[in-house]
Amino acid sequence: MDELVQRFLAGDRRALARVITRVENRTLEGRDYVRALFPHSGRAHIVGITGGAGSGKSTLTGALATELRRREKTVAIIAVDPSSPFTHGALLGDRIRMQDVTMDPGVYMRSMAGRGALGGLAPAIADVVAVVDAFGFDYVIIETIGAGQDEVEIAGTAMTTVLVNNPGTGDDIQALKAGIIEIADILVVNKADHPGADVLVSQLQALLALSPGDQRRPPILKTIATRGEGLAALADAIDEHRAYLEASGQLAAHRAEDARHQLMAITQQLILEEIRKAAPEVVIATLTERIASRELDPHTAAEELAARVLPRP
Amino acid sequence: MSTATATGKIRVLIAKPGLDGHDRGAKVVARALRDGGCEVIYTGIRQTPEMIAEAALQEDVDVVGLSILSGAHLELFPRVVEELKKRGLDDVLLFCGGIIPEEDTEALQKLGFKAIFRPGTNTQDIVKFVYDNVKK
Numbered sequence: 001m002d003e004l005v006q007r008f009l010a011g012d013r014r015a016l017a018r019v020i021t022r023v024e025n026r027t028l029e030g031r032d033y034v035r036a037l038f039p040h041s042g043r044a045h046i047v048g049i050t051g052g053a054g055s056g057k058s059t060l061t062g063a064l065a066t067e068l069r070r071r072e073k074t075v076a077i078i079a080v081d082p083s084s085p086f087t088h089g090a091l092l093g094d095r096i097r098m099q100d101v102t103m104d105p106g107v108y109m110r111s112m113a114g115r116g117a118l119g120g121l122a123p124a125i126a127d128v129v130a131v132v133d134a135f136g137f138d139y140v141i142i143e144t145i146g147a148g149q150d151e152v153e154i155a156g157t158a159m160t161t162v163l164v165n166n167p168g169t170g171d172d173i174q175a176l177k178a179g180i181i182e183i184a185d186i187l188v189v190n191k192a193d194h195p196g197a198d199v200l201v202s203q204l205q206a207l208l209a210l211s212p213g214d215q216r217r218p219p220i221l222k223t224i225a226t227r228g229e230g231l232a233a234l235a236d237a238i239d240e241h242r243a244y245l246e247a248s249g250q251l252a253a254h255r256a257e258d259a260r261h262q263l264m265a266i267t268q269q270l271i272l273e274e275i276r277k278a279a280p281e282v283v284i285a286t287l288t289e290r291i292a293s294r295e296l297d298p299h300t301a302a303e304e305l306a307a308r309v310l311p312r313p
Numbered sequence: 314m315s316t317a318t319a320t321g322k323i324r325v326l327i328a329k330p331g332l333d334g335h336d337r338g339a340k341v342v343a344r345a346l347r348d349g350g351c352e353v354i355y356t357g358i359r360q361t362p363e364m365i366a367e368a369a370l371q372e373d374v375d376v377v378g379l380s381i382l383s384g385a386h387l388e389l390f391p392r393v394v395e396e397l398k399k400r401g402l403d404d405v406l407l408f409c410g411g412i413i414p415e416e417d418t419e420a421l422q423k424l425g426f427k428a429i430f431r432p433g434t435n436t437q438d439i440v441k442f443v444y445d446n447v448k449k
Contacts, residue, residue: 014401017373025321088322089347095368096357102371103364109371113322113352 005036008135013108016135020110023127034127040134042255044076045242048158049143050183055164056190060225060234061143062098065107067231073138075101077109078128080121080144080154088115094143108132122153123265126258129157155183156261159254160241162186162234165204167196181207184218186237192222192230216244271309278308323351323447325376328365329358330393333383338411338432342378345436346443351376362389366396369405375447378439381411387420394424406446410434 007015019037023030049064051057058079065075079094090113101107112128114121125142132140144154155161163184181187187208189200204220211217219237223230245251287305290296327343329336336358343353354372356364369377377397379390390409397405409421410430421429428442 014370017371021324021373027321083352084347087348087350089350090352091343091347092352092354093357095354095372099357099364103367111352111354111372115322 002032002036005033008037009040011136016108016132017110019131020128023131024112024115024124026124030127034130037131037134040136041130042133044133044137044140045160045238046129046133046158047139047141047238048155048161049141049164050145050155050161051164051188051190052166053145055166056225057143057145057164058094058097060164060188060190060223060231061094061141062101063223063225063228063231064141064234065098065101065104066228067235068139069101069104069106071235074106074136075108076132076135076137076140077101077107078112078125078132078140078142079109080112080114080125080142082145083113083115090114108135108137122157123262123269125154126157126262126265153261156258159245159251160185160238162188162238164188164190165200166191167194167200185216185241186234187218187220188223188230188234189220190223190225193224197222274309275305279305283308323376323443324354324372324374325351325378325443326354326356326365326369326372326374327378327380328356328360328368329380330360330362330365330389331381331383331385332359333381334358335382336380338382339378339380341436342380342410342430342439345440349437349440349443351440351443362392362396365393366400366402369397369402370400374405376406376408376443379407379409381409381413384412386411386413387417390421390426391424404448406443408439408442410439 004015004018008019019033023033049057049061061077061079065077068075077098079092081090081092081094083090092111092113094111095102095109098109102109112125115124129140129142142154142158161183163181163186165187167189187204189197189204191197201220201222208217208220221230221233221237223234225231245254284305287296287301291298291301325346327339327346329339339355343355346353354368354374356368365377365379379393381389386409394407397403407426408428408430409426413421413429413431418429427446430439
């Protein structure tokens with residue numbers, strides 16, 4: 001077996017970091033690492049923490065890790081920040097807010113850039129999560145900016161999704177209406193020492209009261225992450241949610257759904273790669289131009305491209 | 314500028330060891346490297362050598378850039394290098410910047426710093442240095 005995999009399985013953190021890089025780079029070699037390590041995954045509880053920019057997600061994530069360490073659990077953190085769509089570079093600053101835990105041998109923290117991955121960010125994250133899970137952490141926390149489809153899909157990987165809100169940002173309720181609230185298993189009102197925290201809590205309660213009565217109502221918790229306040233309650237709520245998922249049979253259903261998502265996403269990606277191999281860039285460029293000049297519609301063009309790898313009916 | 318595709322991005326850690334709290338220079342460099350297509354991990358001010366080396370390990374970076382203005386580089390930089398080596402990270406590309414007297418150049422080169430960028434440096438030179446020297 002590969003020497004790196006052996007070191008990984010022996011608990012070498014450098015090997016973990018190296019494997020993540022290879023997996024993140026979506027190379028063929030990276031796939032082999034996922035293949036080798038996947039059988040070791042499936043034990044960690046995967047928590048997603050999402051919320052707007054400046055909501056205090058990073059600080060909350062660091063404080064949650066501290067609380068979980070107090071409970072003698074090990075924690076891996078994957079903090080995702082966007083890549084520039086123009087330069088593909090990224091500035092990853094989440095470690096700044098997690099200084100307290102980054103020297104703890106029971107914590108591994110990794111910054112990840114969105115990279116505009118082919119086939120979406122979620123499959124790339126799912127692979128990285130499987131790898132850190134296989135390393136043997138009790139909890140894996142994925143931190144993302146809660147702003148769109150990617151986050152909803154990442155929530156699919158997480159078993160428990162925590163949505164972070166702040167008082168005094170009136171648009172939050174609007175954002176919630178747009179659909180993000182449905183993915184939340186726990187609602188957190190962070191910066192609860194700021195004015196308007198209680199108003200926001202009642203607004204959230206009112207919003208949840210509109211959901212059908214037979215559904216589980218996500219708890220609403222107040223935290224002040226910078227002071228570590230409310231974190232014990234958050235850790236309890238995460239464990240309670242896990243227990244609820246297990247007791248209701250939803251954990252198994254969640255795993256099945258997640259597996260299906262991954263299967264479809266990776267298959268889609270493989271087909272795209274085949275098309276890229278079968279069609280030289282000039283063919284794609286020509287089709288693109290023809291669509292842009294309205295000479296060809298996008299559906300016909302895509303069928304033409306797909307026909308290079310698909311058998312004609 | 315960016316020639317790297319979605320695979321194999323250059324990962325750079327920009328860190329400030331020691332107690333000086335002025336990180337404008339570090340942020341300017343971080344931003345220039347980001348705009349140059351790198352993935353830059355910035356850890357903030359007041360980092361110990363252990364924190365810097367541990368971040369480099371966990372983030373699996375190709376490059377570590379240290380910024381210092383306090384004058385303590387000859388005390389702190391050798392300790393960062395030592396902590397990196399202790400963790401088996403002897404193949405990362407090292408550079409540094411800040412207020413660093415000319416007479417210290419040789420000592421820092423011996424420590425393994427491939428470049429020293431002083432005030433007035435064109436940030437594009439730093440980006441070029443990184444792309445020219447990272448083994449990918």
